[in-house]
Amino acid sequence: xxxxxxxxxxxxxxxxxxxxxxxxxxxxxxxxxxxxxxxxxxxxxxxxxxxxxxxxxxxxxxxxxx
Amino acid sequence: xxxxxxxxxxxxxxxxxxxxxxxxxxxxxxxxxxxxxxxxxxxxxxxxxxxxxxxxxxxxxxxxxx
Amino acid sequence: xxxxxxxxxxxxxxxxxxxxxxxxxxxxxxxxxxxxxxxxxxxxxxxxxxxxxxxxxxxxxxxxxx
Amino acid sequence: xxxxxxxxxxxxxxxxxxxxxxxxxxxxxxxxxxxxxxxxxxxxxxxxxxxxxxxxxxxxxxxxxx
Amino acid sequence: xxxxxxxxxxxxxxxxxxxxxxxxxxxxxxxxxxxxxxxxxxxxxxxxxxxxxxxxxxxxxxxxxx
Amino acid sequence: xxxxxxxxxxxxxxxxxxxxxxxxxxxxxxxxxxxxxxxxxxxxxxxxxxxxxxxxxxxxxxxxxx
Numbered sequence: 001x002x003x004x005x006x007x008x009x010x011x012x013x014x015x016x017x018x019x020x021x022x023x024x025x026x027x028x029x030x031x032x033x034x035x036x037x038x039x040x041x042x043x044x045x046x047x048x049x050x051x052x053x054x055x056x057x058x059x060x061x062x063x064x065x066x
Numbered sequence: 067x068x069x070x071x072x073x074x075x076x077x078x079x080x081x082x083x084x085x086x087x088x089x090x091x092x093x094x095x096x097x098x099x100x101x102x103x104x105x106x107x108x109x110x111x112x113x114x115x116x117x118x119x120x121x122x123x124x125x126x127x128x129x130x131x132x
Numbered sequence: 133x134x135x136x137x138x139x140x141x142x143x144x145x146x147x148x149x150x151x152x153x154x155x156x157x158x159x160x161x162x163x164x165x166x167x168x169x170x171x172x173x174x175x176x177x178x179x180x181x182x183x184x185x186x187x188x189x190x191x192x193x194x195x196x197x198x
Numbered sequence: 199x200x201x202x203x204x205x206x207x208x209x210x211x212x213x214x215x216x217x218x219x220x221x222x223x224x225x226x227x228x229x230x231x232x233x234x235x236x237x238x239x240x241x242x243x244x245x246x247x248x249x250x251x252x253x254x255x256x257x258x259x260x261x262x263x264x
Numbered sequence: 265x266x267x268x269x270x271x272x273x274x275x276x277x278x279x280x281x282x283x284x285x286x287x288x289x290x291x292x293x294x295x296x297x298x299x300x301x302x303x304x305x306x307x308x309x310x311x312x313x314x315x316x317x318x319x320x321x322x323x324x325x326x327x328x329x330x
Numbered sequence: 331x332x333x334x335x336x337x338x339x340x341x342x343x344x345x346x347x348x349x350x351x352x353x354x355x356x357x358x359x360x361x362x363x364x365x366x367x368x369x370x371x372x373x374x375x376x377x378x379x380x381x382x383x384x385x386x387x388x389x390x391x392x393x394x395x396x
Contacts, residue, residue: 022119042119053220053240088251108251154317185352185372286383
């Protein structure tokens with residue numbers, strides 16, 4: 001019954017990688033807490049780099065500098 | 067003053083259906099708790115089927131099998 | 133498979149009222165979008181009035197004035 | 199280490215405005231609670247006006263009337 | 265930089281189990297997407313069984329029946 | 331109409347500090363985007379240090395080391 005929300009920047013995660021995140025997060029809840037995988041929900045949000053900030057700056061700005 | 071967030075898979079909900087979800091969720095808070103509808107906020111997130119998992123699989127995969 | 137999150141101020145909602153919110157929100161998704169109620173998840177967050185703001189003020193302050 | 203999520207309707211906020219929201223929210227946590235800006239995360243969600251409701255109506259409907 | 269939110273019912277998860285969830289979710293983002301663990305944030309919400317619903321019923325009710 | 335959610339660790343923020351966060355976040359939306367403060371909602375979540383992780387460790391563990 002757990003609900004997991006994963007937020008990442010939208011920078012090209014493939015459907016296969018997203019399927020791996022969903023599989024891995026579901027398994028983690030099974031392994032650690034014995035939760036039922038059938039009702040475990042995982043939602044991935046991919047956020048534009050203009051809309052994600054860390055250290056007071058957008059990721060768009062950080063990526064340009066590096 | 068309540069805040070309601072509804073997450074559904076992006077599979078063609080129409081503007082009319084979304085308006086019904088907003089109307090219905092707002093009314094529910096009025097009916098059950100006597101909340102003021104004027105300041106009740108409802109936000110609907112439509113999530114790509116690649117980004118939604120249940121039972122360890124993406125909805126994209128589930129839809130293909132059914 | 134929908135996920136609904138309802139945030140309200142912590143001001144004495146009873147277990148019966150919370151059960152009604154859960155029942156009502158689940159039914160809304162069935163009625164409007166034909167969603168499967170078995171995998172519909174509803175989570176209610178009750179937030180301290182010191183931690184909820186509207187119009188730039190905490191609900192604690194608003195309640196004192198009214 | 200704080201996490202801030204700002205949800206606004208998608209009505210043309212520019213990258214500069216979003217950078218200002220991120221900078222301002224990060225600074226607010228520094229000023230009020232002395233938090234470390236380096237690990238402060240801000241995520242902005244821009245929500246379609248069809249998907250945002252207040253007073254039981256979508257913002258799309260509200261905007262048409264005003 | 266990812267942000268992960270794990271919601272579970274409040275039914276006695278220990279500090280050690282919560283540390284394992286945090287460690288595991290962080291490692292998952294490293295393994296699948298090569299994310300930097302240093303800025304990966306994981307927040308666990310433990311929700312009262314009266315406040316969590318599935319299938320239109322609270323978990324409190326479900327637990328009584330089983 | 332914006333909605334702002336601020337998550338911080340539960341480490342003694344006072345009601346006055348939380349009121350300042352609410353006032354400041356609301357003003358930020360007014361200043362940057364001209365939003366109406368009357369319908370701007372701010373919700374603060376205070377999270378136990380056992381339930382917050384960064385760098386794969388709980389904040390409880392981090393605080394002990396520093």
